[in-house]
Amino acid sequence: MFDSPLSASAYEVLGVEPTADEESLKRAYRLRLRQTHPDTGGDAAVFIQVQRAWELVGDASARAAYDRGHGFGASATPDFSPAPDSGVTWRAPRADSRDTRPRARSHGHPGGWRRERYLELIREWAGRGVDLPDPYDPALVRSAPHDVRRLLADALAEEATARVIADLGMGYTVWHDVAPPARGGGSDDKIDHIVLGPSGLYGVLSEDFGGPVRVRRGELIGDGVAGAPVADLVARLRLMARAAGVRFSGAVVVLPDDDVLQAIDEIGKVRGTPVAIVSRSALSAVLRRGITGVRSIGGNEVFDVRTRLQQTVRFA
Template sequence: MTDSPAAPTPYEVLGVAAQASQADLRRAYRRLLRQTHPDTAGDPARFNAVQQAWARIGDAESRRKWDSGHQSSGVSRSNDGGEAPSVPRRSPGSGSAVKARSYGHPGGHARERFLVLMREWAGRGAELADPYDEALVRSAPREIRRLLADALAQESTARAVSGLGIGYTIWSAVATQRGTLDHVILGPAGLFAVSSADWGSDVRLVRGELVGDGIPAGDQPVRSLARAARSLGRTARVRLTATLVVVPDDAITEPITRIGRKNDAAIVRRSLLPMVLRDGLGGQRLSIEDVFDVRSRLQHSIRFV
């Protein structure tokens, strides 16, 4: 169980309501221990999740802290990856370091949807004193919490790219005829279409597509990203170097999981994204002239969500 807003709460793991009695919690915990124990052919990952859930709400004091939001979580009200100016910026306190060119509003659409749905869920559009209150967020349905997790993931990617310097340009929340691209990133190693994802669970690659308990049924993250990237390429008359799905470090077992044989798609741990953007997946490099040409085409073609 991670601290991502998208992760199942201890109550969801144990399959009980948040209002369940302590006795009901204990019965659910013991039943799931028997069902998931590896010695009885259970799932070790689920067994571990059940134990973590019990550690968080198994006694009255721990449960009180969890319910009040005083245990650690991934909830965040910050929006450091908000809309950036269309000129290079100097990093505060970093001397002469200049950040990457940044356009668009990373995570903005997901945060807007989160706020709308939180208000509807909490009281028919009522104004909330603090929609990011940890106890309130934890009690919200998981589909609402996923929106906050998406926003945080997109903002994290924007911050990481910003630190790469003036040689890079990032466009966030890009609209295409085949869906939205979280980020389009241009640098010396090529042009990348990037999806920033956090499903609050482990994921794995099966037949070229990501699967996991947190991925909603019917979603195809890898194929959806590829379709939107191809659409942008046709509209802007540019060639994408690679598509990248960026996930939390603990969500996938391999640091970089390549898809197919063309070195043009991969699942990447979040901490390794700067390295991949610097080095590329297959040793590709763009000349300065190529970078200027691609940037110009994109500037005239990109539309934001």
């Protein structure tokens, strides 16, 4: 929370200016607690945000550290730059260089299209051309227009999902930044990840809306949600399934842990496709066991599906 390019600052969550004195901050905190408490009709997810905001700025030392981080976090200024080893052929960074476990087979570059577009727009907006010293400087990012920050937030979300999938092991194959057939490559109309493993074949959408998200009638709703992301994902999977001659086991939407109240929410079928809304920390469990009621697939079938996808997939 508060370290996404889209996140409201702790001060914004509490409804005060960053220059507010200690007493004003306390009054605002108590007021926001009353307004958002679930027992009085408030939103539980926002109530948790208010408590977290107070942890970050509620005492002098924490507030000073938070302010030094440009309002993004109490411990350190966030790093929005790409992983050092990201390139044309993406590899998930290893937390421990001694870790030699086989990783999932990975094709494409997670977040690649959105990072490229972000760099174009941030340079255009800043008016400094290609000589912009640091396009990922937190202060610069925070001051950029919402649409520009959204691109970076989603790129980071895709990269975080890719790291989770990579740790599933060699029994899994993933394609990142896939352009659906009959839709132009190089656009935002894409499938973030296609994951194939023993639990089935899944299309995955990585999102960061910058705040709490809920489900209503099979679709995501929230202050930062535009359009119909679940329906759009299912429509793209149907195009890919038709072109490749495969059948998707389900669709998975991955969101930051702080933006969902339930780690795994299987919301039923959308246009015949089972859909699950999951927190990032629960993604591995869902992809290992699959969505409830979806059958596992065996070795020969996995090989056949992988071959069909390899022949069909084109990258955005």
